[in-house]
Amino acid sequence: MFEPRQYAEWIHGEIFQPVIVVIGTANAKTRIKEINGLSLAELFAPFGGHFPPGISVSVQSLERQIAIEHFRVQFTDADSAVQLSQLQADQLADWTVESSALERPTRSQSAKALEAPSPWYEEWRSALFRSLRWSDHEGLDQPTAALLVVMSKESDPAMLLEQLLHSSNMPPLCTQGVLDPVPSRVAVLLHDASDPASPSKEELVRKLENLKTSFAPNQVFVLEINHGPADHVEQEIQDLFKTCRSRRAPPPPPAPNESPSPSPGTRLSQEDLTNLAQVVTEVVVKNAVPWMEKQLQQLEAQISQSRKGFRNQLKYLWRKPREANERGEVVQEDSGAYPLHSVEGQMRLAGDLSFHLRDYEVALGYYRNVVSDFKQDKSWKHAAGAYEMWGLCAYITNGARSEWNRCMESAYEHYLQASSTRLAMRAVVLHQAMWCDLKEAALRLMKVNGDLPDNNLRNALILEQAGQLYYTCGAPRKGAFHLVLAGHTYNKLGFKRLALFSYQAVVDLYIGKGWFHITDHFHFTMARQAFGLGLKDESLSHFLKLLNSFADADKYVCIQAERENTYIKEFLYVLKDWVQKKCSESEIESVELQIPCIQPEVRLRLPDDQPMATAMxxxxxxxxxxxxxxxxxxxxxxxxxxxxxxxxxxxxxxxxxxxxxxxxxxxxxxRVTTVGSEVSVELTLTNPMRVKWEMRAVRLTGELQDDTGVCDDAVMFPSQDVTLGALESRTIQLTAVPKKEGLLKIRSVTWGIFDCQQVICDRPFQFKGRRLRNTLEQRASQSGVYSDDLRLEIKVRSxxxxxxxxxxxxxxxxxxxxxxxxxxxxxxxxxxxxxxxxxxxxxxxxxxxxxxxxxxxxxxxxxxxxxxxxxxxxxxxxxxxxxxxxxxxxxxxxxxxxxxxxxxxxxxxxxxxxxxxxxxxxxxxxxxxxVEPALSLSARPSPSYASDGRILFNCHLENKAAVPLQVQQVQCFSGTSQLQFHACGFQGREIVVEPGQMAQMLYSLRPGDERPAEQSARLRLLQANRKKSRSSRREKEPCPETVDLVAQWQQGDRADRTGEAFALQVPLERPEAPPCPLDLHLLAPEVAEMAPDLLVPVTVRIRNASMAGSVSFYFVAESSADIAWIGCERSEIISLPPNTSHTAIIYAYFVQPGVYNLNRFRLFVVGMPSGSVPASEQAPLAFAVPFERLLHVVASQKEGTVG
Amino acid sequence: MGSWLAEAALVNVLIIVGKDDVPIYEADLSTEGLREDSPHLDQFVVRAALDLVDEMVWNTSSMFLRVVDKFNDFHVSAYCTAGHVRMMLLHKHRNEEAIRAFFADVHDLFLKAMLSPFQTPNMRIQSPLFDQKVRAAGQKHFRA
The missing domain is CATH 2.60.40 (Immunoglobulin-like)
Structure with missing residues (x-):
């Protein structure tokens, strides 16, 4: 966007310049084209004020004198002074944009990628302006001078000049009467110094004099050129003409059969350039500008004659529109131009000449006056043109914003009304270059985009320009979206490079923010575009990013399997093409593909390790x-x-x-392994995609180092093929077999990708060791400092x-x-x-x-x-x-x-x-x-029968298994000796204990009757169990003399299922009761008769026998199957001072006659005198007073007495 | 045969956008049928509308911002919570009251989801319950 002053310079420098038509003889055209590689207009073009020092002129407008520092004119060959057709204009635009993009391959990576306007937009804009020249609705291309060029070598230059003067040689608009066909005329006698056929100096002077005489009063110049060498052209000169040619619009690409022309400026020397500049300056200053001044005054006079004065004003009020001509025929809208003899045509031309002479106020007046006529005539195109120039003049003269905005919008609307979309676009482009709010400009462009629905290059450029404007005005997301739309449109039109540029410019605004569908679209589209442009590396890189994004755990989006299949198919196609171009047949390339995913848990398995399958x-x-x-x-x-x-x-x-x-x-x-042993690496592969993934020749890679360095062929890495289904995870084991001693380092796992023969995926193992926190730097590091992980470095020893x-x-x-x-x-x-x-x-x-x-x-x-x-x-x-x-x-x-x-x-x-x-x-x-429960054995010596020197053991066997178990024998061991252990009363009988049953047996032991036990595994087991039992006993406890009892059993008649039950550390004497501070007395009848409602009162009297202090306790009456206690079976906590007693009565209930021991009371002491053993309610000391209080319950007299 | 007979889908795509324009929840609540959009186009349009949300949020005290942007036949309605979490709904048919009620329901659900100790702010909402309830709300307001 330009300030008004800059805008004026831009308009006069780039778009609207006075035209000088160059008309040359066929010889002149051919000679300059063949020798200098230029057309006649191109030969003069650089000196039309486009390069320093430029041309300074002082012009006399209608009312004032204006000094113009940098006056510029454009030279045009008369035979090319026609407007381009729509097709030609489109071709020119396409070629311009494509070549502009080709010249700037790194534009999208630069910081200016998002700044408006883009260089191809500017060039497209220039091409648009050029393609719209020589339009019949404006007089901006009015020739101000005609340069008639004849060669000095030609035989009769005067006659040739006469022929060139004919009006048919002028541009078509001049011959049609739209533009003035008689500009100022200047003859140029072109003397080619390099042409041997050129006349001598004397001859040249003679011809010049003749011409001056015959061509008077018009000026005649002699121009000597081609003093330079044939085989060399100065770079400066070449650049001058090239730049000028590019500014003049690059022509459409030459046809293939066109002969190549020499470089522009060939044979021209600095002297030639000076000559050219002098001639052009003379033409401009002494011919073109005076003609314009004179023509403007003449036009003003004619316009005044028909429009000024009271009479003309009145006449103008009754002006008829151009709808019907004099003969009453209806004229179609925009069907014709206004000829120069019409006052409207004169006003328009006068306005355009004033505009060229920088008299904007006068020009503005003409445009303002003529626009209403055009509108009245419904000449929308002319009206639009007048509005357009009115807007430009208003802007340049710092007019009201509303005025030039309205004018430019009216111009756009009227052009659309006249179906002149290209001109409408020109009005928009000129409007865009005016200084205004960026957002407003972007909105205007989007409106235009909606009004011009053709899906062509213009739409893409509008979208791109709008996107850049949105981005600049603080709407980056909207701008980025429009740039994507521009890229999409470019892609559809086949401008893949521009499409790629558009995507590249905004890709960073989207990637990595969780918009996964957008990210996928970007990578896939850019990969395709890059491949279409032959950028194989970039294409592959985008495909890899696309596929690797599936390894991202955060990527939760559901993508159709069909789409994933497309990704993979195209990736493989690009991959094959890439590798074909990149390397020869024997070479292998690797790519950083993260699919399938390798889970971080990678285990090394040596032959010594238990296999996972059998470990559990x-x-x-x-x-x-x-x-x-x-x-x-x-x-x-x-x-x-x-x-x-x-x-x-x-x-x-x-x-x-x-x-x-x-x-x-x-x-x-x-870890250490042996030479020749297999080292297995166990890893889990996961396919995150919904398509099958084939991995060919999956193997480990690594090296073996010894004292001499890395050994070649010292390790063998077997391979295997793996196919992972959709979303499948599989654990595989890969092996390495070291063949000699050293340090085996397993580096990575590699595999071939589908059927691509020369491409492998190499995935190095990357493990982090322990997080180090020893130093301040290590602790302060945000990413953490980790030790090396040596799990895949294995020492190999023989x-x-x-x-x-x-x-x-x-x-x-x-x-x-x-x-x-x-x-x-x-x-x-x-x-x-x-x-x-x-x-x-x-x-x-x-x-x-x-x-x-x-x-x-x-x-x-x-x-x-x-x-x-x-x-x-x-x-x-x-x-x-x-x-x-x-x-x-x-x-x-x-x-x-x-x-x-x-x-x-x-x-x-x-x-x-x-x-x-x-x-x-x-x-x-x-x-x-x-292990399921089976037979349990518990034993205790019975005190009642120890009088005859034998020790009786009451053995209690309980079968907790679900099958009957047969007790074969019970053995007794002491140390390494086996003692004679005799059953009492059931010798020779098989004892089968049914599931859930208990059996009590008496065994007798006579001390001293022993023999050494056989040293066997069974004995070692017994000793180990005995040792463990001893270790669990508290050390302070006295260790009485003990024996170990072993009951051997068998499951039914199955000899293969035998076992042993231990009763370890059975004391030979009954253990003494621990000292209890309480005495228990039970008062009850000795005999009771069985009756249905028999309740026997039992008086429990407990006395504190300790003199040290109070004792707190409670007692519990234990019930069994044959006796039940009526009342509270557990007392409250009772506190007894020394030598006091507590009495309670509790009733016993019996279900059948018999002799019962009533002493089923246990005392739980929860508080002892200080200094004694500590006790609490949570850890009470339990005591059972070892005496029997028997009660004989006799049967009823009616039923008889038992026993 | 039959493709042109198929009904056009009723497009409703909800995207909740958190801090730094990170989408934290997406749900396609559209009905089955022919569609002119694609998942990435939906995301593009919704993301582009965030610029307009940033402007409009200062012009109203209401959380419901109505239709903030358009692209071809698609409209984008927005709802901005007090924590500046933006709920964006891409839709074709304009039914402002239904959209307002839907946003209110989703806001409630969103607050409950955010109160979960297992939900980190500005991270993806992966609660299946939340997803299920949002879809139910969509069905209730857009298909009733």
Missing amino acids: PGAAATSPKNGDEAATSASWELLGEKMLPTISPDDRMELNWRQRSDARIFDTLR NKPRLSACLEGSPELRRMDGTQEAQLLQGELHKCSLVMRNVDCPLAFLHISTSHPNFVAFDRPEGNEDLSIDFRDEGIRLKGTFPKELRVPVLLCINARGLHALRYLLLAEAVGDGIKSEQRQWITLEELTR
Whole structure:
């Protein structure tokens, strides 16, 4: 947009200039075209005031003298002085815009990309102005001079000049009478110094004199040119003519059969330029401008004659419109121009000449006066033209804003009314260049866009211009949208470069803000446009961004599968084309494609690790159930410490990793594997798209480094093909096999994309280690400072055991009719084997330990006499010569119900002098076992029958299993000896305990009658259980002499299901009751007769026997199936001072006759005298006073007495 | 056969735009049928209308800003909450009272969704319940 002064300069410099018509002989035209590569008009054009020093003139307008500093004229070949047709104008506009965009390939990336106007808009605007020259509704192109050019070598220049003077050589508008056909005339005798046929100096002078005589009073100039060399043209001269030619409008591209012309300005020297400038200045100053002054005065006189004066004014009031001519024929609207002899035509021409001479007030007066005539005649085009110039003059003369706005809008409307859309567009463009509110200008453009519905280049440029104006005036989102619309329109019209520029200019305003549909549209469209322009790299980059956006977790939008399929198809097409152009057949290119997604959890699996599939066998089926006992296991680290008291840090970290699987440990830990072993990397691939994704030859990449550096071909990476369905996630294992010692670094995973043979997708593994917070910088860093993650850096060693181990015969899950059956019964004896296979590596030792030594016992392997075996608390240790396969018998006897994770840790160390931690192999095995309840055994010595030297044990057996269990025998152990244990009264009888039943048996033990027990796995299990039982006992408790009882059982007649129930640490003497501060007395009858409503009163008397202080307590009466207590079975808390007693009466109810022990009372002390054992209501001390108070309930007399 | 017989869809696209022009919720409440728009065009039009919302919000004390912008046959109605969260509805048919009631319902639902401790301000609303209720509100006001 221009200020009025700038606007005037722009108008006179670029758009409306006085015209000098150049008419030359055929020889002159041909010679200049062939030698200089120019037309005659182009030869003079640069000197028409367009370049310094310019032409300064002083003009005499009607009323005043005006000095013009930079007066400009334009030279036009007479034979090209016609208006372009619509088709030609469109071609010119298309070519102009396309070539302008081609010259500015980086415009869209510059900061000015969103500033109005864009360079192609300016050039299109210039092309529009040029295409509308020589219009019959205006006199702006009135020739002010005719330059008649003849060559000096021509035989009769005078005669040729006479021919050139003929009016038929003038532009068509002059011959039609619209413009004055007789401008000032100047003859130019063109002397080509390079032409050998040119006359000599004397001859030239003679010809000139002849011409001056014959051509008088018109001026004649001689112009000598082509003094320069034939093979060289100065760049400055060439640029001068090129610039001028571009300013004059680049012509449509030459036809293919047109012969190439020399560079513009060829053969011209600085001397020639000086000559040209002198001639042009003379023509302008002495001919064109005086002619204009003279013509203006003549026109003014003619107009005054017909319009000025009272008589003319009155006559004008009765002026008839041009609808009907003199003969009464109706004239069509806009059917013809106003000839120069009409007063309207004269007024228009006078206005245009005044405008050229910068007398805007006079011009404004003419336009203002003539517009009403045009409107009255319904000559909308002429009226629009007059309004247009009126608006320009009003703006340049700083007229009222409303005035020039109204004029320009009227011009636009009238042009539309006259169906002159190009001229209407010119009016809009001229209006746009005036200084006004940007938003208003943008709205005006959008209105024009709606009025001109043709979907052509003009619409695209209007949208672009409107978008830039919106953006500049503070509506960036609306501006961006209009630029997108412009890009869309450009694309439809085939201007792919401009379309791409429009999209590129605004892409950053949209991307990354969550408008995913827009983002996809941008990338897809720009990729297509770039591909259409041959920008393969850019196209591929946009396709990659488009596809990679699917990996964005925030991208939740639902896109149709069909559309995704289109994306992939076109991506593959571009990819194939790109790789074909980029590299030869043998080369491989990689692209950064993030599809499919690799989940961040990437695990390294070495052969020592338990496979995921077997690590938790039947995990779902064996998940803990309600009521299971806690199934905790010792950590691998703890087991390792038991094996190696001085465990190295590397070993500790290795076991720690197996225990916790915490990846943070890999900031320090590098795992160790053996040469030739498979290293597996487990990763999960996810296809986020709704179309199938084919991955060809998926493999790892990496390198193996040793002391000498990176080794070639030292690692083998097997590959596999993977196809992921729509939205599918799959976990795959990729392997690497190192062939020699060193440090294996796995770098990335690669795969081929569909069927593109030469393109791979290379996805480096990027792991963050532990967040470092040691220094201030590390803590202050916003993105965080992380340690290196070494999980995929593996030490490869040759001297490391390659042992494999598995547990054979472990209890299996048994199912029957879809229901789950117990794996093992509590205490069931189950034999299995730990099988180890060694591969060609001599072992220094092998150590096996288990997390549950009380459940698992190892036995001596059979047939391996060379091995020395050391049974330890946590397992066994083997030394010696190891066979290739070693089977260690394992006896399971799990005496606790619930789900148990039994762990086996194996440590094998190779023979050698290297770093021990790198020569060790740790194998971790874990088995989940569910144990259901079975037979339980509890025993206590009976005090009643200890008089004859024997000790009687009251053994209580309860079957908690769902199947009947047969008790085979009960054994008694003490230390490593087995004691003679005799059943009392049921020798030789099989005792079968049904499910839910209990059995009580008496056994007798005679101390001293013992023999050494057999050293077996069973005994070791018993000892381990005994040890654990002892460790759980409080140390302060006195340790009486005890024995261990073992009841052996069998499930029915199934010999394969046998087991043992332990009663451990059974004291040989009855434990003394703890000192109770309370005495209990029960007062009740000794005999009672059975009756339906028999209630026996029992008086409970409790006395505080302590002298230390008060005792707080409550008592509880325990009910059973045969006796029930009527009344409160639990008393309130009673506080008894020393030596006082409390009495309560409670009633007993019996259901059948018999002898009953009434002492079923337990005392709970909640407060003791100070200094005694602390007690509280939450943790009361429980006491049962050990005496029997028997009551004989006799049967009724009617029924008889029992026993 | 039959494509020209199919009825034109009743287009109603709701986009809730949070701070920094980040869309935090989108729902296409249109009926089935022929459509002239596409998902990206809807987003373009709605986003372009935000400039006009920024202007109009200072000219009225009402949260409902009525139709703020047009593009071809499409209208954009807007509702700006006190926290300057803008609810934009792209629609073809003008039914101001229904749109006003719909925005009021969505505003209620939006406030409830924002009160959820699991919802971060200016982040995508991914609550299925919210989505379900907004769609129900759309059905209630635009298809009744």
